[in-house]
Amino acid sequence: MMEAKEACGVFGVYAPGRDVAHLTFDGLYALQHRGQESAGMAVSDGENLTVMKDMGLVTTVFDERKLSGLGGDLAIGHTRYSTAGSSSWSNAQPVYRGAGRSGFGMAHNGNLTNTAELAERAGMLPGLVASDSDLVADLLAAAHAGGDGPASELEAALRLVLPDLQGAFSFVFLDAERVVGVRDPNGFRPLCLGRLEPAAGAPEGWVLASESPALDVVGATFVRELEPGEMVVIDGTGVRSERPFPADRIDPRLCIFEFVYFARPDTRLYGNEVHGARRRMGELLATQAPVDADMVMGVPDSGVPAAEGYARASGIPYGQGLVKNRYIGRTFIAPTQTERANGVRRKLNPLRENIAGKRLVVVDDSIVRGTTTRAMVRMLREAGALEVHLRISSPPFRWPCFYGIDTPDRDELLAATRTVDEIVTFLGVDSLEYLTLDHLVTAIDAPGAGFCSACLTGTYPVPVAMPARVGTVAVLAGATSTTAG
Numbered sequence: 044m045m046e047a048k049e050a051c052g053v054f055g056v057y058a059p060g061r062d063v064a065h066l067t068f069d070g071l072y073a074l075q076h077r078g079q080e081s082a083g084m085a086v087s088d089g090e091n092l093t094v095m096k097d098m099g100l101v102t103t104v105f106d107e108r109k110l111s112g113l114g115g116d117l118a119i120g121h122t123r124y125s126t127a128g129s130s131s132w133s134n135a136q137p138v139y140r141g142a143g144r145s146g147f148g149m150a151h152n153g154n155l156t157n158t159a160e161l162a163e164r165a166g167m168l169p170g171l172v173a174s175d176s177d178l179v180a181d182l183l184a185a186a187h188a189g190g191d192g193p194a195s196e197l198e199a200a201l202r203l204v205l206p207d208l209q210g211a212f213s214f215v216f217l218d219a220e221r222v223v224g225v226r227d228p229n230g231f232r233p234l235c236l237g238r239l240e241p242a243a244g245a246p247e248g249w250v251l252a253s254e255s256p257a258l259d260v261v262g263a264t265f266v267r268e269l270e271p272g273e274m275v276v277i278d279g280t281g282v283r284s285e286r287p288f289p290a291d292r293i294d295p296r297l298c299i300f301e302f303v304y305f306a307r308p309d310t311r312l313y314g315n316e317v318h319g320a321r322r323r324m325g326e327l328l329a330t331q332a333p334v335d336a337d338m339v340m341g342v343p344d345s346g347v348p349a350a351e352g353y354a355r356a357s358g359i360p361y362g363q364g365l366v367k368n369r370y371i372g373r374t375f376i377a378p379t380q381t382e383r384a385n386g387v388r389r390k391l392n393p394l395r396e397n398i399a400g401k402r403l404v405v406v407d408d409s410i411v412r413g414t415t416t417r418a419m420v421r422m423l424r425e426a427g428a429l430e431v432h433l434r435i436s437s438p439p440f441r442w443p444c445f446y447g448i449d450t451p452d453r454d455e456l457l458a459a460t461r462t463v464d465e466i467v468t469f470l471g472v473d474s475l476e477y478l479t480l481d482h483l484v485t486a487i488d489a490p491g492a493g494f495c496s497a498c499l500t501g502t503y504p505v506p507v508a509m510p511a512r513v514g515t516v517a518v519l520a521g522a523t524s525t526t527a528g
């Protein structure tokens with residue numbers, strides 16, 4: 044089976060009388076950071092669905108001419124994250140299936156963990172299933188009556204199929220008349236609901252999005268985050284909520300790495316803006332790992348809020364040490380190590396006058412392979428830094444994610460098998476400290492909330508089939524990961 048790792052952005056809008064294609068374009072543009080490989084949308088005019096998708100950034104895939112041809116009342120959209128090896132048109136979403144009266148479209152953020160088992164149970168050859176998202180679409184299509192069923196057939200099919208799915212999934216669906224949002228029972232990936240000013244005489248408008256800035260950009264007001272295990276159906280009668288999963292499967296485990304790196308800083312998760320959490324991570328890092336230095340700087344962009352916090356708590360002046368080319372994407376996604384290393388130079392350039400002769404505290408959110416970090420440290424030294432003290436606002440990243448963040452194999456994760464001292468040598472820094480998991484959870488400040496921190500602890504809340512070369516640590520079925528106190 045082709046491994047399609049889906050770390051993506053999803054969007055849905057129900058707004059009769061409004062220009063839903065443009066709204067979806069704006070929403071996807073705000074979610075571009077969640078996926079830069081492909082983009083697409085499915086639009087319904089009340090009777091027919093039209094799907095348009097392609098490889099590339101949102102602005103590459105859509106232009107004014109294409110958008111103006113996509114008239115409709117409701118739409119869903121998707122941005123897909125790039126991974127080496129599974130980068131192909133066939134993985135672009137939304138996925139479409141011609142089942143039921145109008146057919147349906149589907150967009151997925153996450154990764155199922157029981158794809159092979161589901162394929163086998165459905166009598167499909169696992170080797171022929173293109174991706175977990177395709178399989179879900181096939182199962183839903185098979186659960187439709189075949190075109191003669193009621194208009195709400197998609198809902199009925201979802202009620203049948205969803206309870207069998209394991210793993211991480213935030214979905215948006217649409218058929219001719221409705222938009223549906225679903226969050227898995229662990230709520231691994233975010234999904235939120237917003238209200239949109241309706242067109243004159245039209246029913247109320249609603250928006251679903253992976254992250255709240257996609258609501259802001261279309262002028263929707265944030266209503267709430269969907270709950271783990273919740274399905275919402277949006278049509279002309281409003282929003283209906285139901286729980287298609289058994290109650291004993293509900294166990295909130297929002298991905299802790301969304302707070303560390305993945306989500307936008309202006310996104311609201313667990314009730315708080317992510318930027319504040321990142322600033323507090325830096326503040327706690329300053330108390331946990333102080334150092335005598337002349338300047339605190341953040342690695343742009345994701346290290347900057349924590350650097351601000353470190354500077355504030357330590358009293359060491361904050362300064363900018365690196366300029367990031369704002370037109371460049373995330374270097375991490377380049378398929379080869381050489382490309383990634385070159386990518387760093389394209390992306391970051393030092394501010395020599397700010398750095399020369401200084402002892403620096405350099406704050407970043409995480410170290411994954413170490414490629415970016417190592418090249419960046421060398422760059423700072425060449426620019427005249429006297430000392431480089433690296434402070435990371437999360438614990439060592441040691442385990443691959445099977446729930447929707449694209450991570451390398453375990454043997455490529457710098458911290459998987461190395462001690463901190465070995466990492467210090469590899470990176471060429473004067474000192475290195477990682478924020479503790481307790482401090483990370485404290486910084487997020489969502490008392491009682493549950494997290495998945497499998498990438499940091501190796502404890503996977505939903506059983507995963509680990510490739511043998513990933514490691515020898517057994518994955519405990521049903522084991523729990525960090526829960527905030």
Ligand code: AMP
Pocket residue numbers: 304342345346373375376407408409410411412413414415416417448449450
């Ligand atoms: P590296 O130095 O190669 O370990 O890359 C670490 C940098 O990549 C960090 O500064 C993060 O901001 C960023 N990063 C962390 N996780 C991911 C991810 N899953 N996808 C893309 N970039 C990431």
